Amino acid sequence: MLTDSEAAVAREVLIHGPLSRSALATRLHLSPASLTRLTRPLLDAGLLVELDDGDGQASVGRPSRPLDLSPTAGTFVGVKLTGERLYLVTTDMRAQVIAAHESALTDASPDAVATMIAGLVEAVNGVRGVGVALGGHVGGVALDAPFLEWRNVPFAEMLAERLGIPVALENDVVALTDAERWFGVGRGIPGFAVVTIGAGVGLGLVVEGRTVRSPDAAHGTVGHLPLLADGPSCPQGHRGCADALLTTGALTARVSRDLGRTVGADDVFSLARDGEPTARAAIDDAGEALGILCALAANLSLQADIVLAGEATAIVDLARDRVDEALARVRPGGSTPVRVHVDRAGFSAWARGAAAVAIQAEMGRIPQTR
Numbered sequence: 001m002l003t004d005s006e007a008a009v010a011r012e013v014l015i016h017g018p019l020s021r022s023a024l025a026t027r028l029h030l031s032p033a034s035l036t037r038l039t040r041p042l043l044d045a046g047l048l049v050e051l052d053d054g055d056g057q058a059s060v061g062r063p064s065r066p067l068d069l070s071p072t073a074g075t076f077v078g079v080k081l082t083g084e085r086l087y088l089v090t091t092d093m094r095a096q097v098i099a100a101h102e103s104a105l106t107d108a109s110p111d112a113v114a115t116m117i118a119g120l121v122e123a124v125n126g127v128r129g130v131g132v133a134l135g136g137h138v139g140g141v142a143l144d145a146p147f148l149e150w151r152n153v154p155f156a157e158m159l160a161e162r163l164g165i166p167v168a169l170e171n172d173v174v175a176l177t178d179a180e181r182w183f184g185v186g187r188g189i190p191g192f193a194v195v196t197i198g199a200g201v202g203l204g205l206v207v208e209g210r211t212v213r214s215p216d217a218a219h220g221t222v223g224h225l226p227l228l229a230d231g232p233s234c235p236q237g238h239r240g241c242a243d244a245l246l247t248t249g250a251l252t253a254r255v256s257r258d259l260g261r262t263v264g265a266d267d268v269f270s271l272a273r274d275g276e277p278t279a280r281a282a283i284d285d286a287g288e289a290l291g292i293l294c295a296l297a298a299n300l301s302l303q304a305d306i307v308l309a310g311e312a313t314a315i316v317d318l319a320r321d322r323v324d325e326a327l328a329r330v331r332p333g334g335s336t337p338v339r340v341h342v343d344r345a346g347f348s349a350w351a352r353g354a355a356a357v358a359i360q361a362e363m364g365r366i367p368q369t370r
Helices: 004-016 021-028 032-044 110-122 155-163 172-182 215-219 242-246 248-259 265-273 277-301 314-318 320-330 347-362
Strands: 048-051 067-069 075-081 085-091 097-104 127-134 142-145 150-153 167-171 192-197 201-207 305-309 339-342
Touching (some): 004 021, 004 032, 004 067, 021 032, 032 048, 075 347, 085 110, 085 347, 097 110, 097 347, 110 127, 110 155, 127 172, 127 347, 167 347, 172 192, 172 201, 172 305, 201 277, 242 248, 242 277, 248 265, 248 277, 265 277, 265 314, 277 305, 277 314, 314 320, 314 339
Parallel strands (some): 075 127, 192 305
Antiparallel strands (some): 075 085, 085 097, 142 150, 192 201
C-alpha cells in the first residue's frame, strides 16, 4: 500500500507524465531529496520507470531522466451497465482502451450480471482492478439503480468475491466526469461541466481540479430543466424539458410517431443527415435545447468549458448552428465565451469512466491535488 505522499507522486505522473524530476518536484512542492525518497519505492516496485531523454525507451540510471508509468503497470477493466446491455473495456493504467466488448443482459439480476462480468474479466490477463458504472444512487453499494431495478445491492462486494481483485462501484455520470478530468477531453482544464445526452440527460462538474460528488448526481436533476416553452412533453408531463428534447428515447418516439413507423436513434441521425423533414425538425429542436442547456450549465456552474458526452452527441454535429445561436442568446454578454468539447466515444466513454474509477482506487483514494 502506497503512503499518501508516494501515491501523490504516482498520481501526478499518471495524469501529467512523463515528467522530469525537476518538473515533478515543482508541481508537488518537494525538495529534490524528498522526491528521490518518494520515487525510490515506486521505481523498485516497477510502477514507475526512468526514460531516456532521446528515444523515450524505459531505462534505469541517471536521476535526470524523465519519470513515467511502467508499460507493465497494470490492466484494468471498466464496465458500464444499462438496463439492457453491458459495455466493457480493457484499458491500461491511463485508461487507454485496449479492447472492447458489448453484450445484451438477458438476465439483469445482480447474481447473473456479476457472474457474466466475472466470466469476461477472467478471460483477461493481469487485471489489477475493475470499475463498474451504472445509472443511479451509489454509496458503496447500488442503493437505487432504477434502470436495473436494483435496490441496496452490494454489487462491488459480490463481484470482488468472484474475482478476488478490487472492484469499485460508481454512478455513471460521476465516473465519466472523472475519466474526462484525468484522461479525456477535459484533461488540463481546471474546471468544466460535463453534459451527457443519451438514454438520459446528466450533469457532472469539475471545480479547481476536483470532481464534485453529490447524491443528487443519481437523480438526473437537469433532465427536467425546462428549455423550450413550446416543446414536447416528457412522460412526467414536463413540457419542453431536457428529457423531452435530448434523450434518444424522446427523439426516436417523436420521429417514429410522425413517420408512422419505428425508427432507432441511428436512423434518426441518418435521416436528419439526409435532410428528411421530420427528423431534421427534431434534431433542430434538440440543437436549440442543447445550446440552452450548455449555456445554463456554464452560467450556473461558473465554468466556461463544457464537455459533451454520451451516445447522442451527433446532435451537436447535425445542428451546430442552432447550438451556437442558443448559446449566444442565453450566455450573458461580456462573459467568457462557452467552449464545447465533444467526446464522441459513445458508450465506450462510459465504460472507460468506470475503468478510471478503478484506476483511482488503485492509486489509494488519495486526496486530490491540482
